[in-house]
Structures are given as structure tokens and as C-alpha cells.
Amino acid sequence: MASSTAAEILETNVPSFEEAASVDDAIDTIRTTPSESDTTVYYAYVVDEDGTLEGVVSLRELLNADPGTAISSLATEPVISVRADDPVARVAKIFTRHEFMALPVLDEDDELLGAVTAGDVIEALDEDASKAVLQETIRDVEYDPGAESTYECFECGTIVTAATNPGECPNCGGDVRHRQTAIE
Known part of the structure; x- marks a missing residue:
């Protein structure tokens, strides 16, 4: 309790x-x-x-x-x-x-x-x-799971806009990351 x-x-x-x-x-x-x-x-x-x-x-x-x-x-x-x-x-x-x-x-x-x-x-x-x-x-954080985000290919730098992570780049097949994810 x-x-x-x-x-x-x-x-x-x-x-x-x-x-x-x-x-x-x-x-x-x-x-x-x-x-x-x-x-x-x-x-x-x-x-x-x-x-x-x-x-x-x-x-x-x-x-x-x-x-x-x-x-x-x-x-x-x-x-x-x-x-x-x-x-x-x-x-x-x-x-x-x-x-x-x-x-x-x-x-x-x-x-x-x-x-x-x-x-x-x-x-x-x-x-x-x-x-x-x-x-x-935490009122200032709005989250819309259906909203589109931008992803960037690690290999060729292609920018992909999608509602969910596409997993791989449509141009070269390389891995993509969310653009707002910090690179360490």
C-alpha cells in the first residue's frame, strides 16, 4: 500500500x-x-x-x-x-x-x-x-507516435522521412539512425 x-x-x-x-x-x-x-x-x-x-x-x-x-x-x-x-x-x-x-x-x-x-x-x-x-x-513534451521523423544513413548520408525507423537506407542498404540521436 x-x-x-x-x-x-x-x-x-x-x-x-x-x-x-x-x-x-x-x-x-x-x-x-x-x-x-x-x-x-x-x-x-x-x-x-x-x-x-x-x-x-x-x-x-x-x-x-x-x-x-x-x-x-x-x-x-x-x-x-x-x-x-x-x-x-x-x-x-x-x-x-x-x-x-x-x-x-x-x-x-x-x-x-x-x-x-x-x-x-x-x-x-x-x-x-x-x-x-x-x-x-512534464507538460512541454508532446509525443505523437504517428508523426514523421527524419533518419540519416550511416553509410551514404541519405535523409529518409518516415513515421517509424525504416531500418535500412533505400539507396545503399546501410543502417539508419534517428537524426536527433546523439552520436557518441
């Missing part, structure tokens, strides 16, 4: 730090905190004293920053996030729109509950939901 909301697939053990934490402290904490899952750390989340999400920092940004720098000075805000009760299909659309590796999951008070990864969302979608997400997000 497919998961229906972000809350059902979220990872609760995500690195989060108060705004005053230094980059050095954040890296040490990430390095020494035992992980209870196979989840890869992509981001560190910056929260206030109440646990409200204030920003996000990529692991790359942390590793490249000066050790004494406050993590809040590196944080990106506003943060693109999802709600715990968001349907997995909506979460998938946000992933396709923004191309992140993980998204923070918030409750109704903007408190950080955890994060979902793109891989978890893909696994949670059932076949019908996957198709629906793809159909909504």
Missing part, C-alpha cells in the same frame, strides 16, 4: 541547530551523531529556540565555511518545505519543480518534524500516482 502523506515517510533524525551554533559545532555533531537509519545527510536545518525552521544549509556549504562562522549566516531563507499532512503526490511535484535531495517537513506551527528524501517519495508513490505526477510536471 502506498504512503499517503509526508508524515508517513519522514525521517525524524535530521541535523538541526539553533541559530548561534558554529559551523565547527554543526560538523562535529553531524560527524559524531550515530545514525539510526541509512539516510544520507544532505542539509542541516537552522531552528529557533522553539524548533521553528528558520533556514537550511547544504552539507557542502558547511564543509566549505570558516569553522567559527555562525550557521545562521550561511542559512538559505525562505525555506521550501512541506507540511506533515501534504499528500506524497504533492511532495513529489515539489521535488520535480526544485530538484532538491531532501525537503524539511513542518507541522502547522512551522516546527521542524524531520525531512523526506526524493528516494523515499519515489518509493511511496504507487504506479497511478507516479503517472499523474509525471503527466502534470
Whole structure:
């Protein structure tokens, strides 16, 4: 059975730090905190004293920053996030729109509950939901299987227009390829 909301697939053990934490402290904490899952750390989340999400920092940004720098000075805000009760299909659309590796999951008070990864969302979608997400997000690709395409002969360079690959060149009998296929 497919998961229906972000809350059902979220990872609760995500690195989060108060705004005053230094980059050095954040890296040490990430390095020494035992992980209870196979989840890869992509981001560190910056929260206030109440646990409200204030920003996000990529692991790359942390590793490249000066050790004494406050993590809040590196944080990106506003943060693109999802709600715990968001349907997995909506979460998938946000992933396709923004191309992140993980998204923070918030409750109704903007408190950080955890994060979902793109891989978890893909696994949670059932076949019908996957198709629906793809159909909504990939609108600019029109495909007409009956439309004619151009093919080029590898041997003599003859151009052939046909609805399907003719297989061989009508002039020399050589192999043909679709003109939009890259030659490696």
C-alpha cells in the first residue's frame, strides 16, 4: 500500500541547530551523531529556540565555511518545505519543480518534524500516482507516435522521412539512425 502523506515517510533524525551554533559545532555533531537509519545527510536545518525552521544549509556549504562562522549566516531563507499532512503526490511535484535531495517537513506551527528524501517519495508513490505526477510536471513534451521523423544513413548520408525507423537506407542498404540521436 502506498504512503499517503509526508508524515508517513519522514525521517525524524535530521541535523538541526539553533541559530548561534558554529559551523565547527554543526560538523562535529553531524560527524559524531550515530545514525539510526541509512539516510544520507544532505542539509542541516537552522531552528529557533522553539524548533521553528528558520533556514537550511547544504552539507557542502558547511564543509566549505570558516569553522567559527555562525550557521545562521550561511542559512538559505525562505525555506521550501512541506507540511506533515501534504499528500506524497504533492511532495513529489515539489521535488520535480526544485530538484532538491531532501525537503524539511513542518507541522502547522512551522516546527521542524524531520525531512523526506526524493528516494523515499519515489518509493511511496504507487504506479497511478507516479503517472499523474509525471503527466502534470512534464507538460512541454508532446509525443505523437504517428508523426514523421527524419533518419540519416550511416553509410551514404541519405535523409529518409518516415513515421517509424525504416531500418535500412533505400539507396545503399546501410543502417539508419534517428537524426536527433546523439552520436557518441
